[in-house]
Amino acid sequence: MITAQAASLAYLDQGRTVYACQEIDIEVKANEFLGILGPSGSGKSSLLYLLSGLKIPTSGDVMYNGSSLTRLGDEERSRLRIREFGFVFQQPYLLGYLTSLENVLVSKPNESRVDEALDLLERLGLDHKTHRHPHELSGGERQRVCVARALLGSPKVIFADEPTAALDHKNGLGVVRLLNNMRSGGSLVMVTHDPSMLDEADRIVRLADGRLDILN
């Protein structure tokens, strides 16, 4: 489904080339839960951004269903992300002036998905908070709204970048389970530094200093 081929992401830091990811070869298979584990600064988030088309590799390539993401323009990659992918970030970013329901609907514009969004919120235990604004929600509830936003439209791949970072362990685990249980056939790629969050993962990849370390 998604394949990284010798993908590297480098940037210049005071004239010195620093690799966030180096020569990564990895495949995200259809319907799998892939965990990317690694300590802070190991390049796991950078790898997630490469796989999701948020960044393009400085060398190597990332293919989605056989098409090279590096050859797509910025606009095309954006369109691919909104059509095929769902995202959950470290922080439960929501638009403060929108209700939970409207925040969920944001991920699929120009489509009438109100019933699906309501259904997702209900399954995530937020049916009584659909018309609340983010400031009226707890951290866990906000992250669950983000999960609903990522799940709307049954994306082919859900990318979760440390989705439990802003939550306590119990709530974090709950969010991971929800993501895993509700991905309805899509793949889940999750980045975390906490191995206990990847209990349900089909496969775990470990990163250290921007390089692939261990494959389970």
Added chain:
Amino acid sequence: MKSLSDTDGTDHPQSGSPKISREDLRPKRPRRILRPLAPSTYLIRNAGKTIPLTAVIVLAVMLVSGIIAMIDSIPYSIRTVYRYAKEETGITPRGDPSLLPQLVATIKKQTPVPIERIIICRASSSLVRSIVGKWPFIMLGLTQSDMRYYVTRQGAHEIEGRYPNPGAPEAIISRPVAKNLRLGSVILKPDDIENYAPTPVKVVGIAETDRWFMINSVEFQRDNYFPPVDDALIFARNSTDQNKLDHWTVNKFKGQRPLVFAYFQIEKSTREMFATLYLILNVVISALAIVITFMMGMLMNIYQSQRLVEFGLLQAIGYTKNQLLKRVLLESVSVIALGWFLGLVLTYGLLNLASAVLMAPKAYSLDVFDAQAYAYTIPIPFAILVVATFTVVLRFRKFDPVGVVERRLV
């Protein structure tokens, strides 16, 4: 017959205990959900930001159009004072009474348009209080029938009081001249060098029209004023013909002894008189527009900086830069258009208030539909839009959503 409970369109169990499904417990879908990313949604729900932006534009529009309208009120007042001249072409033989019959004969013979009436009159000078101080005006001395024609020609179909009697120290004046005067008031008197008459002249009639004029009897004028020279007022049938007659008469007697009074000359001299003032005004308004635009640009930039998370998140989940740019620009256009429109409406209200409270009691004129004042505000929304577009494009050009989701930019 249907019971009330049947009329609400819902199904009710007929017997047994009611079954409650999860569907029933689900909160009812709101009747209308605003499109989450429609510009109106953002603007309405962020009134704390929308209102100050709109208010700045409203104030700018009010300031610019208000200044222009008030300045315009000066030439407008002058034109209003002399608007009676639109109805007539005045000609005086400049001190030679023998010349007038010849002049009238020439005009009658050579006129390019049909002439409705020629009035032989006397006139004495006076002063009226205008927006720019005391301004020269005339007291026309007319015969009884000419008085009636003249008053009707100036649009007055009703008068309060009566017409002056022949030879009596009496006058009929129009409503704007009668501000702060009433029937019986003395308007000319021996000890008033600006409004002199050998005997006090009282107001005996007030004509209901917005034109300015003062009329007394030609007999009183002939008995009491020097030099003993009659003048002629020539009336065409309509304003188009009157204008043609004005131009023809001015050209006909150009370089000759007679002096012609035509309304277009008043317009021309007023324009020339205020040309420099308008030049200064243009500089001031331009400076004001630049300051306002710069201020709006800064405000918009601050508000956009506060939305970095929003832009970053939306771009990260797949909105294109063009979509976000279009959205922000639509928001800007909405605010600018709303501010401009409200500014015009409020200016109109303010000008009406100023006219009623400040101007009308002193018989000063203010055009509340001053097209020039409103036209001066047109560059403001465009200038702000250009600055807003520039600011937004600059921000989005190198915007990196990853920086936001990684919390490097926020």
